[in-house]
Amino acid sequence: MTSEVSLRERKKQATRAALSHAAWSLMIEHGLEAVTPETVAEAVDVSPRTFRNYFASREEAILYGLVRRAGSIGEALRARPAGEPVWDSLIEVLPDAVAGMVGESHDLLLMMHAVLRDPAMFAQHLVAFEHGQEVLVAVIAERMGTDRCDLSPRLLAATAGVAIRTAVVAWAQAQADTSVAGLIRESLAVLRAGIPLGEDPPTL
Structure with missing residues (x-):
């Protein structure tokens, strides 16, 4: 059970890091206005709801x-x-x-x-x-x-x-x-x- 929880946590950390990297990259390449839950989620191939589950803004x-x-x-x-x-x-x-x-x-x-x-x-x-x-x-x-x-x-x-x-x-x-x-x-x-x-x- 411990290893399963650990794997789940590692996956969550990886998703959070990927979303953050995508948000940073969008800001650098296209400006702050280009960073939205939709654009970040699309860059990571997840749903906007997933983005909102990880970040409040x-x-x-x-x-x-x-x-x-x-x-x-x-x-x-x-x-x-x-x-x-x-x-x-x-x-x-x-x-x-x-x-x-x-x-x-x-x-x-x-x-x-x-x-x-x-x-x-x-x-x-x-x-x-x-x-x-x-x-x-x-x-x-x-x-x-x-x-x-x-x-x-x-x-x-x-x-x-x-x-x-x-x-x-x-x-x-x-x-x-x-x-x-x-x-x-x-x-x-x-x-x-x-x-x-x-x-x-x-x-x-």
Whole structure:
């Protein structure tokens, strides 16, 4: 019975992932207006009712992939050596993990424009971002040996989130000739050392 339930759950996860991928692809290729339960369902060869069983809105479907991949970042952080300082763990994991999440800069810019133009996308993006933050808070609290409600893990997670967002936006807008992973690593290193006000940046 356990294996049957597990197989059923895997099929549900695969369907959810396929619907999300189709919704994301439709937005990138044809714009947000092209994403409807009908068009997404047709792309996956299921019924619109199936789409509505998995997602409450097109915005949730589009951004589900980001939410799912945030969980994998938490797993990667948990896999780091137990005695490793938290900042070291963040700098080792976050740059490459986030780079794998954001994909191409062109696609990311299209998503950012959709978020800024559409209130529902903006709201769902905040939900996705908050989910990612809570994943970071939980893992950081575990590694610090403290409660997730304490101030320190929440401040560190928020700080890392701001560094990531700043680096990703700068990269997407082509404000620097480097990789997104490199910009994230640089941003985290600057924050770890303390923002240099009129001083030389830290050596990476």
